[in-house]
Amino acid sequence: MKIDLVKASQGETALVVFATSLKKGKQETTKVTHAKVHSHLSASLADKSITGKSGEVVSFRDTHFEGHRHLVVIGVGDKLTHESVRQLGPTVLSAVQGLKAKSVAVDFAGLPKGKKDHTSFVQAFAEGLVLSDYSFDELKSAKKKDDKKEEELKIHLVTKSADAAAKRALSEGVTLAETVNFSRRLGDMPGNLMTPSILANTVVQAVKGTGIKSSIWDKARIKKEKMGGLLGVAQGSAQEPRFIILEYKGAVASKKPVVFVGKGLTFDTGGISIKPSAAMEEMKYDMCGGANVIGALLAIAKLKLKVNAIALVPATENMPGSQATKPGDVHTARNGKTFEVNNTDAEGRLILSDALCYASELKPQVIVDAATLTGAIVVALGNTHTGYFTRNSDLKKKIENAAEASGEWVWNMPLTDHHVKDMKGTFADLSNISSGKGAGSATAAAFLEQFVDDGIPWAHFDIAGTAWAVGNRLPYCPKKGASGAMIRTFVELAKSYV
Ligand code: BES
Ligand code: ZN
Numbered sequence: 001m002k003i004d005l006v007k008a009s010q011g012e013t014a015l016v017v018f019a020t021s022l023k024k025g026k027q028e029t030t031k032v033t034h035a036k037v038h039s040h041l042s043a044s045l046a047d048k049s050i051t052g053k054s055g056e057v058v059s060f061r062d063t064h065f066e067g068h069r070h071l072v073v074i075g076v077g078d079k080l081t082h083e084s085v086r087q088l089g090p091t092v093l094s095a096v097q098g099l100k101a102k103s104v105a106v107d108f109a110g111l112p113k114g115k116k117d118h119t120s121f122v123q124a125f126a127e128g129l130v131l132s133d134y135s136f137d138e139l140k141s142a143k144k145k146d147d148k149k150e151e152e153l154k155i156h157l158v159t160k161s162a163d164a165a166a167k168r169a170l171s172e173g174v175t176l177a178e179t180v181n182f183s184r185r186l187g188d189m190p191g192n193l194m195t196p197s198i199l200a201n202t203v204v205q206a207v208k209g210t211g212i213k214s215s216i217w218d219k220a221r222i223k224k225e226k227m228g229g230l231l232g233v234a235q236g237s238a239q240e241p242r243f244i245i246l247e248y249k250g251a252v253a254s255k256k257p258v259v260f261v262g263k264g265l266t267f268d269t270g271g272i273s274i275k276p277s278a279a280m281e282e283m284k285y286d287m288c289g290g291a292n293v294i295g296a297l298l299a300i301a302k303l304k305l306k307v308n309a310i311a312l313v314p315a316t317e318n319m320p321g322s323q324a325t326k327p328g329d330v331h332t333a334r335n336g337k338t339f340e341v342n343n344t345d346a347e348g349r350l351i352l353s354d355a356l357c358y359a360s361e362l363k364p365q366v367i368v369d370a371a372t373l374t375g376a377i378v379v380a381l382g383n384t385h386t387g388y389f390t391r392n393s394d395l396k397k398k399i400e401n402a403a404e405a406s407g408e409w410v411w412n413m414p415l416t417d418h419h420v421k422d423m424k425g426t427f428a429d430l431s432n433i434s435s436g437k438g439a440g441s442a443t444a445a446a447f448l449e450q451f452v453d454d455g456i457p458w459a460h461f462d463i464a465g466t467a468w469a470v471g472n473r474l475p476y477c478p479k480k481g482a483s484g485a486m487i488r489t490f491v492e493l494a495k496s497y498v
């Protein structure tokens, strides 16, 4: 797919225009926002075959209107937000794919909007298009052959103000969505093809030419660095763990970095506290926190944000091997704190403990982590909102603003000293499971907090409900595959540290 801004349409196969439906009292008026199309379709407007209601798609084949073979009218209702514009992306894409059009002009100038929305609408629309262009079928033999034959779809956004700001917005939208798609692929890859070492190697390749420096620690180095949590989880697996460090320098060296940490559990069987078989295959997604912070860093670098940013991803499998950690075993994290592993399935917090210690040593402005950490967050919030935890009110505000700008849904969850108390150990400093009932996501967050140095603003995002299989909620997201949750929000958040 190639998206460009143009000042006039150029005989593309399909022309896409928009229709609004405005309500005044009982009176509903439909207007096609492209004046010439409006008069051309007066009969369809009169008999209400076109209403302009949001979600309506009316295609006219072989109309040959002003040199375009097909004409498509898409209803947008009475008001647009950047999220509804993002959702127009997949609507347009499926309409033109249905027409088998390979070039399309979109009457972007006709979208109802205030002037200040123009660039954010261009960005959102581009995101919607590129995000919905994602599919994971590289492992299907038939599809691989088909791909070679396919011609690239050309999309022209016809807008009078194809100025520098609009061009930047287009390129930002495309870059963001492409990095989300990159991270989705990492998540969708099955566990046998996305082991810790494959993940690390893929990332080393991906950062080439972006200005990001990558360092990959192997098992020996991880041992030397006293990462007892990561080693303890990895010891049951034949696959070696990796600790992935990505560094981007967009600001002066003296500026403290923004550090992202992501759970890179490439497959979670539960270990000796083994999970039930049903849906266990979904645990290939347990590395989405890692994949998504990698995506965020790639986007930050490609957008050349004037910020220093680092991503840390502890990567391992959680397997019930003969060497595996047993319930009751005690390990020591990098900062010297000890923990009893009373349930080997609560492993995410163990690998994150060392990564958060290391993040604290970097003396950052802020630490933000993303992890598919608990089933409890799925119970609490389902697959709409990502639950986040922070005790820092300034960071909370920044997160709310970032999510508002990205269009992703987040929900602030409680984290208190009560939750910390529930994580005290009997035979070690900490237990990896709560001594109390309920609040499983908050007690997990409280465990993580033990590894963040005092005074460093920190937020934890539990993406277990939103990292994959978000169903039909977002038309630009695969129903079953990885979503890339929080990449766009993390990029917005990084902007607030510029
Ligand atoms: N990776 C899982 C969390 C998870 C569960 C993500 C379901 C997505 C969907 C995590 O490692 C885990 O198993 N957590 C346990 C913790 C419990 C043993 C305290 C859980 O949530 O059940
Ligand atoms: Zn687990």
Ligand code: ZN
Pocket: 265, 268, 286, 345, 347, 348, 372, 373
């Ligand atoms: Zn897990």
